[in-house]
Amino acid sequence: MPTYRFVHAADLHLDSPFKGLKRVAPRIAEVLRKSTFDAFDAVIDLCIIEEVDALLVAGDVFDSADRSLAAQLRFVDGLRKLETAGIQSFVCHGNHDPLDAWQSQVSFPDSCYRFGSTVTSSELRPGDPKSPLVYGYSYPTREVRENVIPEFEKVIQAGRFSIGLLHANVGADTGHESYAPCTLEDLNRLPIRYWALGHVHTRQEINLTNGLAVYPGNTQGRHANETGERGVYLVTISENGEIGGSFRPVDIVRWDQIDLDIADFDGIDSFEREIDRQIDAALERSDGRNLVYRVHLSGRGPLHSLVKQEEYLGELATMLNDDRSGRDPFAYCDRVSANTRQEINREDLLEREDFTGDLLRFFDDSRGNEGVTRELQESLNQLYQHRRLRKFISNRLPQGDELAALMDEAESLCLDLLIGEGIDEN
Ligand SMILES: [Mn+2]
Numbered sequence: 001m002p003t004y005r006f007v008h009a010a011d012l013h014l015d016s017p018f019k020g021l022k023r024v025a026p027r028i029a030e031v032l033r034k035s036t037f038d039a040f041d042a043v044i045d046l047c048i049i050e051e052v053d054a055l056l057v058a059g060d061v062f063d064s065a066d067r068s069l070a071a072q073l074r075f076v077d078g079l080r081k082l083e084t085a086g087i088q089s090f091v092c093h094g095n096h097d098p099l100d101a102w103q104s105q106v107s108f109p110d111s112c113y114r115f116g117s118t119v120t121s122s123e124l125r126p127g128d129p130k131s132p133l134v135y136g137y138s139y140p141t142r143e144v145r146e147n148v149i150p151e152f153e154k155v156i157q158a159g160r161f162s163i164g165l166l167h168a169n170v171g172a173d174t175g176h177e178s179y180a181p182c183t184l185e186d187l188n189r190l191p192i193r194y195w196a197l198g199h200v201h202t203r204q205e206i207n208l209t210n211g212l213a214v215y216p217g218n219t220q221g222r223h224a225n226e227t228g229e230r231g232v233y234l235v236t237i238s239e240n241g242e243i244g245g246s247f248r249p250v251d252i253v254r255w256d257q258i259d260l261d262i263a264d265f266d267g268i269d270s271f272e273r274e275i276d277r278q279i280d281a282a283l284e285r286s287d288g289r290n291l292v293y294r295v296h297l298s299g300r301g302p303l304h305s306l307v308k309q310e311e312y313l314g315e316l317a318t319m320l321n322d323d324r325s326g327r328d329p330f331a332y333c334d335r336v337s338a339n340t341r342q343e344i345n346r347e348d349l350l351e352r353e354d355f356t357g358d359l360l361r362f363f364d365d366s367r368g369n370e371g372v373t374r375e376l377q378e379s380l381n382q383l384y385q386h387r388r389l390r391k392f393i394s395n396r397l398p399q400g401d402e403l404a405a406l407m408d409e410a411e412s413l414c415l416d417l418l419i420g421e422g423i424d425e426n
Pocket residue numbers: 011013060096199200201
């Protein structure tokens with residue numbers, strides 16, 4: 001068979017607002033507002049530049065929150081642009097954009113095969129007897145809680161290279177709503193060689209016995225938990241039926257997170273220089289894209305007394321934004337948060353003739369002491385065997401380094417409780 005190529009996109013969530021961003025400068029607000037649309041334009045451009053056979057969209061074209069008409073119109077406009085370039089499109093709908101959420105006056109171009117609420121198939125390259133078949137299914141309404149894989153199984157034809165287009169939750173533990181749930185075994189059972197999936201917003205490749213299942217992730221991150229590059233898969237099916245897929249970022253604004261341990265800094269200058277350096281690194285990673293980031297501070301150190309003040313954290317964010325949010329590309333600091341603790345001079349405390357000194361000496365004597373280790377494990381065992389609690393913890397008692405890390409954490413907690421904020425080491 002000849003070579004076939006397509007772009008697999010999912011979870012466009014066109015026109016969905018950026019969550020949690022306040023007091024953003026109008027110029028930045030405008031970029032954010034347009035970003036899901038611009039990312040979709042980048043998908044269309046990629047299809048045209050790469051001269052693919054088709055674009056496959058695996059559901060959640062828009063966000064259910066507002067069922068945006070602008071999103072629906074922009075979507076079919078993009079498909080029309082593909083039609084003009086001689087590129088097919090295949091669309092299935094998910095929980096955010098089920099069939100009953102689309103406005104009736106929005107008309108799809110003839111080059112688009114739009115799946116209905118029963119599983120059907122269509123040729124990736126129409127009229128080509130060797131063309132792979134694309135099978136798909138759309139949610140009629142928002143709530144599809146049953147497994148739809150058996151519906152695919154009923155109609156699938158043997159002997160043709162098959163692609164599946166579906167908005168579904170594979171496996172149970174992805175942290176996503178359990179719509180159209182199915183298992184890896186379900187996917188392996190069917191003679192579908194490439195599953196073009198949607199629903200899970202974080203990119204994921206799942207190797208199948210005889211093929212590949214892919215969540216390309218959403219095309220534009222929309223909040224602080226959707227960090228990193230976002231995009232689509234460019235898939236090639238070679239003459240001998242081999243599948244090659246590569247990720248292509250299309251996002252316009254990238255989310256990132258900067259984590260700093262204050263233990264590494266003894267002064268505010270080196271600390272603020274390091275934040276600057278990390279923003280540069282994040283911009284470098286974002287490859288010329290705009291950046292929205294959060295800074296999170298942790299650890300123990302002399303800067304604790306400064307960064308525990310909300311006022312300082314707010315000023316830091318303002319200062320960072322004064323400096324960089326006006327540039328192009330911009331780097332916008334959404335929030336600076338801190339979960340830090342006071343610096344403790346352990347050597348001094350260890351010398352003290354009081355309870356704190358005794359406690360630290362006890363910890364030091366206990367580390368690596370076999371008797372104490374045994375005692376600890378016996379006590380922990382009661383917790384790990386507890387009928388109701390054990391399901392919340394791992395099924396293996398902590399040992400070695402894990403136990404040592406727990407001891408360090410316990411010592412740290414004890415010192416916080418004993419010394420509190422008003423440290424007095426003299
Ligand atoms: Mn989605």
